[in-house]
Amino acid sequence: MSDFVTVAVVGGAGRVGVGMCLVLANAGHRVYGIDINESANEMLMRGEMPFAEEQGEEYLARALQRGTLTMTSDFSKVAESQVIIFVVGTPVDEQFNPDLQPLAQAVGSVNAYLKPGQLLLLRSTVSPGTTNRVRGLIEEQTGLRIGRDLFLAFASERVVQGQAIREIVNIPQLLGTFDDESYRRAEAFFQTFITARCFHLSPVEAEIGKLMTNMSRYVQFALANEYYLIADQYGANIHKILDACTHEYPRLHLPKPGPNVGGPCLSKDGYFLLERFPFLELISGAFKINESMPAYLVQKLEQWSHIRRVAILGMAFKADSDDVRNSLSFKLRKQLENATYEIVCVDPNVRGQQPIDALAGVDCVILMSPHRQFRRLESILAAINNDQAVLVDLWGFWDEMKYRAQNGVFTAQQARQALREAGPTEPAVMT
Ligand SMILES: NC(=O)c1ccc[n+]([C@@H]2O[C@H](COP(=O)([O-])OP(=O)(O)OC[C@H]3O[C@@H](n4cnc5c(N)ncnc54)[C@H](O)[C@@H]3O)[C@@H](O)[C@H]2O)c1
DSSP, rough: OOOEEEEEEETSSHHEEEEEHHHHHTOEEEEEEEOOOHHHHHHHHTTSSSSOTTTTTHHHHHHHHHEEEEEESOOGGGGGGGGEEEEOOOBBOOOSSSOOOHHHHHHHHHHHOOOOOOOEEEOOOOOOOOOHHHHHHHHHOOOOOTTTTTTEEOOOOOOOOHHOOOOTTTEEEEEEESSSHHHHHHHHHTTTTTTOOEEOOHHHHHHHHHHHHHHHHHHHHHHHHHHHHHHHHHTTHHHHHHHHHHHHHTTTOOOOOSSSOOSHHHHHHHHTTTTOTTHHHHHHHHHHHHHHHHHHHHHHHHTTTTTOOOEEEOSSSSSOOOOOOOOHHHEEEHHHTTOOEEEEOOOOOSSTTOOOGGGGOOEEEEEOOGGHHHHHHHHHHHOOTTTTTTEEEEEEEEEEHTTTTTEEEEEEHHHHHHHHHHHOOOOOOOO
């Protein structure tokens, strides 16, 4: 394979697709981002990012200026490409089964234009065995054989959302292939734009490896949440405990507890991993814990009879993101609605949600996504402007109250007092 090739990224206008298109188009490859979402294609071709991505704007501007990126819904561009990357969504259905429909449809559209010598990379996160099913779809529909006419690797995307451009080039690739030639070609392609090494696995090993990576994080979050629930029952401060236990201690690594452990990947990937083993307890247990955190918060509010109007602070599924897919903020909203509270949804990152000013006069604020715009507790208190308001911060995000609050629950009045005692914040010293 020559250094620079033409690449078709199928699903190229999605969260993962855009990052991949931008990195490749800036690394010297000629990229067609093929997506059925015409409006996202048009937006990108106008130089506008459809969502927040670090360095996204500058990478997009450069790719358009150099003419190395074209977004299109025209699948015939596959015929001009040496490499075809699939990054379409892979959701679960209403019964939590892997839904192969979008991927099968994308493969069907691509099949019409395949020709011998092309390298196919499956980058969507999939349930174990899916690469084999994709191989079947390709071979049955085209008559071409993987490993002889076409080359296929499962090469999962492992970046953290929002920082894809930086991470794609640095993270090792797990390449799952049925044959050595497919591995050789996939590795040669990745080495044109990444600085990390590649590992050769079987497709099912690579599929499971990606899911295990994500579920390890998910289970860790659940463990932190379970510890929170236990500490809370004893009236013990979880942040004091964890900060003390982890300080200069080499064998305890835990994330902070938090009520918003969801998002487009983590929970869905667990259903993929458990597809054939529905009774394995650890991952199933993690679901129950993480998904029950919003209900626990609603239960906590019952001790204050004055709370009527509740603000959910942050609707995105994680800090500094604008992605609301599978965010537990919406689960919390539903549960608050069912408990007949009035609700205000505040998120300056998410279109259609309220700005921080909307906190004025609320009786309660629940911090769900600790965005950087919420960092200054003083500003949040000023926006609420109600001393009786109850604030709930399970993350320990507001340092001033981390150890003083009852496990993240405090009134605006207590917070003002704490800020007064702490005195004015020192201006940063420039050296
Ligand atoms: N979002 C993440 O941070 C992340 C990280 C790692 C892996 N993943 C995995 O990557 C995959 C994509 O995730 P995403 O978040 O980018 O999803 P997404 O929904 O943002 O993007 C998918 C894109 O595919 C397009 N699409 C759907 N069907 C198509 C078809 N038939 N032909 C062409 N385009 C089609 C959609 O229009 C959309 O733009 C999923 O498998 C996901 O699990 C996501």
